[in-house]
Amino acid sequence: MEPEPRPTRPRAGSVAYGEKPSDIPERDLLVRVRDHKDAAAREELITRYLPLVKSLARRFASRGQPVEDLIQVGSIGLIKAVDRFDLERGVELSTYATPTILGEIKRYFRDKGWAVKVPRALQDLNVRLNRMVEQLTVELRHSPTIAELATAAGVSEEQVVEALESGRAYSSVSIFSGGAGEDDDSLELLDCLGTEEEAYHIFEQRRVLAPVMGRLDPRERLILHMRFFEGMTQTQVAARIGISQMHVSRLIRKSIENLRQFMAEEESLVKAAGGRDEV
C-alpha cells in the first residue's frame, strides 16, 4: 500500500498560501505579518512599497550622496514601518511609511559627517580643545571657561569659540564611537553602560521627555536619563561613561533630534487617523 502523502508544512515564519502573495490584498498581508510573523507576506509588502522608497530617495538626489545608498537607507525605514505598522490605527501603510522612510534618510545625512566644509586647521583645533577640556576639568575641578581654554591652547578666545562652533558641524555621532576624532582610546559606550536590561529599565520612569522614548536606542535613553532625570551635568555624564564632555553634548543633541523626529512621525500618523487616541 502506498504511503499517504505527508501534508506540506509551511516554512518557519510563513503561512501556506492558496494564492500567490502578489495577488493578496494589502490588508490581508498586514494581518499575516501581524498574526503569524509571515516572512513571505512581509517580503511582498516591502516589494510593493519599494517604488515609494525610490521616489522619496530621489528627492535627495542633489545632496551629494548616491541615490542607490539613499534607497538602501530608505528601505530600512520601510522595513521598520512594515514591522511597526498598527492595523488598528485606521490609516494606510503608505501614510505611516512615508515619514518613517524620510526620517531614516534624514538621519543618514545627519550621521554622514561634517555637514559643512570646515577648514582643516579649525578641525584640528577642535580636536585639541576636546582633549584640553578633559585635562582642564581634572586639573581645575570644574569645566573650563573659554578664557581658560584659550590660555591653555595659546589661541584667542574668538578662535576657541569658532573652533567649538565648528565642532557642531561634525554630526557623525555614532553612539558606538567617539566622534570627531577624539576619544579614540575610550571604551565603546556599549561596554560602559552596563546591561541592556539596565538601559531598558530607564524608560519605565514616570516622567519622560516624550511618549516615544521607547523608540530610542537604549544607550540614547540612558544618556538622556542621566542628564535630564538624574540631574547629572554633561561633565558628570562624560566621567561616568568615559567619553568627552563635547561628545556627550553631541549625543544629547542627537538623541533629542531623534526623539523629535519620532514624535513628528507619530503626530503625522495621529493626524492622518483623524485625532489623538493613544500614542
Next chain:
Amino acid sequence: MLRVFISGFACRHDLPVDRLDDVQLAVETLLVEEPEGEGELVLEITAAAGGLTLHLAGLRNQGVKAALLATDPFQPGEDCLLDVRVLLDSLVDGYRVLDVPAGLFALEMDMRAS
C-alpha cells in the same frame, strides 16, 4: 550665529563650557518649536551677579507656553513635540514665562556661572 553670540557673551562672564552648551541648547530647544518665518525673535543677554540672564521675546508657540506653565503631566501635540519643561528644568537654573501683548510671550532664563 546665535550660538556664537551666546558664546561671545559667556566668555566674558566666565561661564564654563558645559554650562555654555546647556544654555545654547535651551535657546535652540525653544527656537526649534517656533513656527518658521513668522515674526521677529529678540534675544537679550544681561550679566547678572555670578551669571547670565537671557530674555527671549517674540515667542508665539502657545503649545510651548502651555507646556512650560503646566502642572499636569506633559501631553504632546503637533505644536509641542517634546516636554520642554523637563529640558529647561535641567538646562538652566531658573526660568519665567512672561506675558506680552498680541498673543506673544517671552521667556527669561537664569544661568549661574557655577
